[in-house]
Amino acid sequence: MVSETVSVSVPGNVDLAGDLEVPPSSRGVVLFAHGSGSSRHSPRNRAVAEALRRNGWGTLLMDLLTEDEERSDALSGQFRFDIELLGERTAIAVDWLAKHPSTSGLPVHVFGASTGAAAALVAAAERPDRVVSVVSRGGRPDLAGGAVGRVRVPVLLLVGGRDEHVLDLNRKAAEELPETHRVQVVPGASHLFEEPGALEQVAAAARDWFLQSAGSGPG
Template identity: 45%
Template sequence: MRYANRADAGRRLAPYLDHLRDSDVVVLGVPRGGVRVASEVARYLGAPLDLAVVRKLRVPWQPELGFGALGEHGVRVVDPDIVRESGLSTAEQESLERLERAELERRVHRWRDERTPLPLASRGAVLVHDAVATGAAAEAACRVARARGATRVVLAVPVAQEDSLTRLRTVADEVVCPQPVHHIGSVSAWYEDFAPVTDAEISASLTAAEGPAPAAGDELPPKRPPLGRPVEVPTSKVRMPAVLTLGPTARAVVILASAGGGGLRGPRHDPCSDQVAAVLHRAGLGTLLLDLLTEDEAHTLHNVFDITLLERRLHAAAAWVRRETGLPVSYCAADTSAGAALAAAAADDDIRAVVCVGGRPELAGPAALARVDAPTLLVVGALDTRLLGCNRLAADWMHCDHRIEVVPDATHLFAEPGALDVVAELTRDWITARLAEADTQTLQGAR
C-alpha cells in the first residue's frame, strides 16, 4: 500500500493509536518528514505536538547507509556492525559526530524558534516518523523521550523494515506499524508525494498545534466504536445468530468463533471475544462474533468436538462475510473451534490470517495442518500446560508461517489481570501485519 503523502500516512496511522486518545501523551515528530505525519496523529489524539530532534550519522562514501544517530540531551546511538563493515576509522567517526552534533544544535534552535520543549515527565510520549529503515533515528528519538522523563514510549510509523522493528521493540514500550515489510528499499517508493519538508512547514506545524483543539465534530473520528448489528449466517441446516460490527473504513473482517452454544448470548458477552473485538475495531477491522453451535447442539459433547461440522459452518460464515462485505477474512478462534478454523483455512486459500486463542488446534489433524497456508498465531497461557502441549504438537505439523505466543502467568481463560489485554494486542498485531504484507505483495505485483 502506497500513501498519497505524509498527511495521508498520518491519517491512516492515527486509528491504530486510538487506545491513547484519552491518555496524557505528547506526540513527538521526528524531523523532517515525521513532523507532517505526527501533526495528523496529534490532531486525531487531541494531544500536544512537539519535536524529537535527531540527526543521522551517515557513512560519507555511502550516504544512504546510516551507522547511527544523535539526539537532543546528548543521546548517541551507533550500530557497531555497520561501522565495522563500512571501514570507518575511529577518527572519521568522531569527526562526523562532532559535525552532526553541531548541526543538530543549530536545527533545534531554528525549528523550536524560542519554544520551550513540552514537559514529558510523568507523561507518555508517542514518537512518529514517516518510515523506518535501519531504525537508528527512531531508536535515538525513543531515547530522547526517555531522557526527557517520559514514563511510556510508543513508536508509531506508517511503514518500516521488519528486522528494525524487532530491535526497536526492545527500546520502546510499544511499536505500532500498520505496514511492516521485509525490505523497505527506497522510502520514497512508499509515497506518491515525498516532497521535502521545509523548515517553515515544521514551524507551522508546531504553531498550528498550539492553537485551540478542534471542537467535537470538526472532522475528528468518533471515539465510540462502531455499533454491531445482529445477523443470521446461513448454513445447510441452520441459520447461526451472530453479531457483525463493520465501521465505514473497515479494511477486513475477523470472524471470532467459538463452539460454546451460546448463540448471541455466548460470543456477545464472552469477555475474551468482546475485548479482542474492541481492539480490532480500533485498528480499523470489522468483526463477526459467531458461535458455531446452537444452545441445544452444545449439550451434546460430540458436537463440540465434531471438527468437520464446525469447519463447514466456519467456511460458510467466511463465504457469507465476503458476499456481504466484499472484504478479506481472517479467523480468531477459541476452544475446539481453533481446530475447525485451521481445517477451514486448509481448504480456503483466501483466509488472510488465523489466530487460535487458548484453543485445540491439533484437532484439525496432521494432514489439514500441513496444508494450511494462512499465517497462524497460537496464543496459550503459560500456566495451561495441557493446552501448551496441544499447541506445540499442532505447530510441529504446520509448514506455513506460524508462531506460538505464551502469555506469562496466564491460565486457560486468561482471567488474570492484564492477560486479555496481551491476547487482544497479539491478535491485532498479527492480523494487521499480515494484511499489510498482502497489500505490499499486491502493490509489488502491480509494478
C-alpha cells in the same frame, strides 16, 4: 459504522446468529470461531473484538451451534468436538462475509478459541483464497487433524503460560504447520486468560498479527 445482528444459513436448514460490526474504512474483518460451551456472547472474545474494532477492524462474532444444539451439547457433548461440522460452518461464514455488502471487499482473518481454533484452521485450509491469517487463543489445533498441514496462511498460537498441557499440544501441532507461524506464550495466564491484563495482551498480539499478515493477501 455497521452494527447488526445477522443470520448465516448452513446445510440442514440451519440458521446461525451473528453480531456484525464494521467501522468505517476497516482494515479487514475478523471472524470469531468460539470454543465448546461458548457462543457469540463470550465475554472474552467480545473484549478482544472490541479492542480490534478500536484499531480499525470489523468483527463477526457468530454462533457455531443453534440454541437447540447448544442445549443438547450441554447434556451430551455431542457437538463440541465435531470439528468437521464446526469447521464447515466457519468456512461457510467466510463465504458469507465475501458476499455481504459491508465486508465483501475486506480481507478475512479468523480468530479461534479453544476447539474453535481447530474450526478456524479447517476453514483456513478449505478457503485458502479467502482467509488471510489465523489467530488461536488457548486453542486446540491438534483437533484439526490433517487440515493443519494444509493451512497456507500465517498462524499465531497464543497460549497461557500456566496452561501447560495445551501449550504442549500447540507446540506439537505447530510442527505440522507448513507456513509462517508462531507459538506465543502469555506469561502467567491460565486457559481462560482471566488474569488481569491477559486479554489485553491477546488483543494486542492478534492486532499485530493481523496487521503483519494483511499485506500478504489470501493464499
